[in-house]
Amino acid sequence: MDTATVFALLDAPDYGIAREILQRGFALLFLIAFLNAWNQFPALLGEKGLLPASRFLALTTAKQAPSLFRWARTPYSDRNLRIVCCLGMVLAATVVLGLPQAGPAWAPIPVFLLMWWLYFSISAIGQRFYGFGWESLLLEAGFLVGFLGSHAVAPPLLMILLLRWFTVRVEFGAGMIKMRGDRSWRDLTAMNYHHQTQPMPNPLSRRAHLMPSWWHKGETLGSHIVQLIAPWLLFLPQPIASFAATAIIITQLALVITGNYAWLNWATILLACAGISDSFFRWILGGPFPTWGIDSLISRIEDPSLAEAAAGSAAPAQSPLWWVLLIIAFVAWQCVLNVSALRNLFSPRQLMNAHFNRWGLGNAYGAFGSMSEVRHEIAIEGTLDPSGTDGWREYVFKGKPGEVHRRGPVVAPYHLRLDWLMWFAALGDYRDAWFLALIERLGTGDPLIRRLLGPDPFDGRAPALIRARMFTYRYATSEERRAAKQAGETPPWWVRSDPRVILRPVDLRGR
Template structure:
């Protein structure tokens, strides 16, 4: 039995467990803080897309959530701040000092509470990184405590998760858009991505031959390297390092919420203590193998995850590969991938308002400035990731022509000068007062050339396209 338990343990991956548990918990803290700040104006009782509408139309088995018991904005805040506190306790490493069931319970709470939020989050929570965080948190729950060696099976299942994230993303690109196959994707991507960051303009203006090399490097990192995660050491550690470096490159070039951060953290599952010890000599040291009860739990979880892996595995080889799909309402063992198609031009919806009572050719319109999405052509995009600006991201999809069930509600909230919604906006041109009219226009944006920036100081150049929502008011016409 002792030999079996030793084989079931990964005594040479203590550092991997430390990074996985604390890193995933840190992202949970950001995610719950994000919900505490943004959920109420977006999805609260009086939000743009009230969660209560979804709860009334679905049953618990369809959307598992504690909010099926009762929803209120106050309860949402209790859930969000409880998640923040529990996550920070794990980051501090306190549950890891006790028996194996303490970190299991802590991550179980994080997973259950965040699942409750995601499953009622509707459009504003319809992103792959929500499922990725939930699946990562589920696996982290079974990594055990510092009293014993990490369970080898959970570390292998975590590598399987990284494989699906990277290889799935690589396949969806190759299958999805010719620009990934002819290596021209980065001629457009840095400029048209959902939310550029301060360096995106510089990445966009890199020489085109370098852009082609970047795409080749991406294909290597996503289509070849993931297989090496399952190779013997030190090859697996080298593969993990390649993934971490490429994800850091993405962090430098844009705002992608916590997608890149979680992927980097998960890649540590392939790092061995011997390889880490080359940089951090104190890493290492023996730990006793896991206990019989814990081994039984790990065996059951492993079988459970392998069964759930059948559909995602088939999805990878399917010609109709799904991207960012959950095959069960618990967001476990899903399909991942991003940017299967690349937009060639950037269209932005601009919301404007005026305090004028009547409209004529001389009416002066003022723009609402969002925190992350491009607006003022002089403003350099900011870095927000891993924090996620949910309204800004949906505005990007709106510019692509996606239907926005929430958008008319947003315009109404702006006409009402709703305080909660205005907190999601960077600049309110009415300074808290109610406008009499609002409208929405569509503009094409592109990064300024170096010559244009030297001349004007502007980061963007924009061209008017159309008025997409005619002026509307709360006052009787």
């Protein structure tokens, strides 16, 4: 076997569709993430935000939080933030439209790396509001998928395998965190609570929660099977790898339709597509059943033109030597960076959503290592009555549960950062600086933060007093909803009880 044949085997011409999905899909998620920052970052972390980024930059070093905002004339300004977001959205749109992919092999790389650096600079100073696994997932994927190349070359096999390993880190890591973290995952009762206690339920969450116990046990068992076994099957020949990827995608879609998890599920779906061949996609659409990977490999060794004909498309010419060497060097570097993540997967002290280097490459992932069995919600209330005896009204959030007759909205893959953190506040984070700053801004009638909430109960006026109470929430049963209808009342979506004051009434108008 000559060198040219060996290099030809490093091409994966049967993954052109997967490359399109990965590159355009992650570009679309970048566009959403930059739009999200445009809309929310100034109120949360901007010049007049709850946790000002300029203060964070002054208290940290470039080694602790690398960001391009450190090298601007002004360390941070809302204007510069919006310039970064605008540039990021433009770059993302070019990939969604396929412009860099129409260029030379290397063309997508600088576009994705620039998107990565721009969003990394935002995330690095995002503090509590950006401290979630889907930020790292988007950034690491964005760093990688540009190296799938343009249409001028076939998708590199090593990059396809690297992205499958990325899927293993995400899915298997999440599965092991669950098994090690909470007994309810081991005794198959976790899903008895999850749909009701998840951070931001959607319209189908209640229906999912009210399913019978045997259904929830099946959900939990199915989650374990897919997360702990299916990712490893991605390294088996086709069509096994494609079926494994499909199983991952189906379970992620089940999460999409029953909750709001920003772009976490969609990013995982995109990564799983690295396991699906073009032949499998065509079979789904009515084509012939895909051949086994070993048969395809043999045909490429004996006669590459036969493999191209079997794939049913005009494959690009064999990748040039410089491109093959670049991919080999890049994947080798990534393998070194992934050693810590590999160790973490099999460590009894497994870390969840952890970084092992300052650039956030080769991370540990996972979610819901512990399961909340009871839902608590914080209601922030104000009144125009200085005596506090009457007129208390609750501030309405766009996504989180509040008024008991309102069902959860569909938000994802967009992300309501303040609403999401309110879930953590109800778990005990209401003593954190961001929550106290939120109370102060609402108490003074700050218009910037009010734009992140629903309709203003005081039409722009500052309340005379503001307070915070905690409630226990659960879904209304079908019987409770029917009884309300029979009584001529609006059927409740939630039932809340056990009110307790966590912040006594205070007048903040003079602040």
